[in-house]
Amino acid sequence: MINVDNAISVLKKNGYKYTDKRKNILAVFDHENRYLTAKDVQNQLKEDYPTISYDTIYRNLYTFVELDILEETELNGEKLFRFNCAHHGHHHHFICVVCGRTKTIEMCPMDFFKNQLKDCEIESHRFEIFGKCEKCLAKQL
Template identity: 75%
Template sequence: MSAVEKAIVILKKNGYKYTDKREQMLSIFVNEDRYLTAKEVHLLLKESYPTISYDTIYRNLYSFVKVDILEETELNGEKMFRFGCMHQGHHHHFICTSCGMTENIQMCPMDFFKEQLSGCEIESHRFEIFGKCKECSDINNL
């Protein structure tokens, strides 16, 4: 079963109906394999669905986040979304600030912070590193 098919099953289990637009949105995230803004998704979908509204895109993105299909982060005050890492164990990401490419980081810094926060109950955490990937760094250094 493909990642998009698995995501559609998750949507249906959570009471969301199948639509071609939702499937196309999910396919965009699988094919791009990077963080995207709602604006980028809107531009990519407008080719197939010229009348699709920005609000529809945003509502669906947040529905996908709510059921753990998409992950979200924020960069420079703008929300960004990517297909969730469904199959992988606990990990974090390096995110390119130019192209949105992500790379998994298997090491987790929480052991260090647990020692620093003795007596505290940590409920969750997120660790992301932002910078330029090799390709974007090479372009900027030409």
């Protein structure tokens, strides 16, 4: 998985300035290691940056997505972000709808679909399973 130092290198390589705010936004993801909303990030930064706007955070998150620093998904109409983990090879995720933790799914269901789409060219795909992780289920008991 990418870390803060790698992410800052990617930003600089692509002509973006280093700022403490950007570093601290990235540090939130490094510390949490799960999917987060822009609001989650804003809440974690409000002590150090009480006036940081939601738009500033959102704009930075999308810059990070464009640079493949973060990956995004959507749940119930809300964008969620986490450090990109694509360098681990092809895999998919189970995402907890309560806490945002993820689990890697090594098996890919695309072989099944390739057989059904023989006359098509598949350029990319995404497969995510949403549910409750064992920790969140245990809290319900």
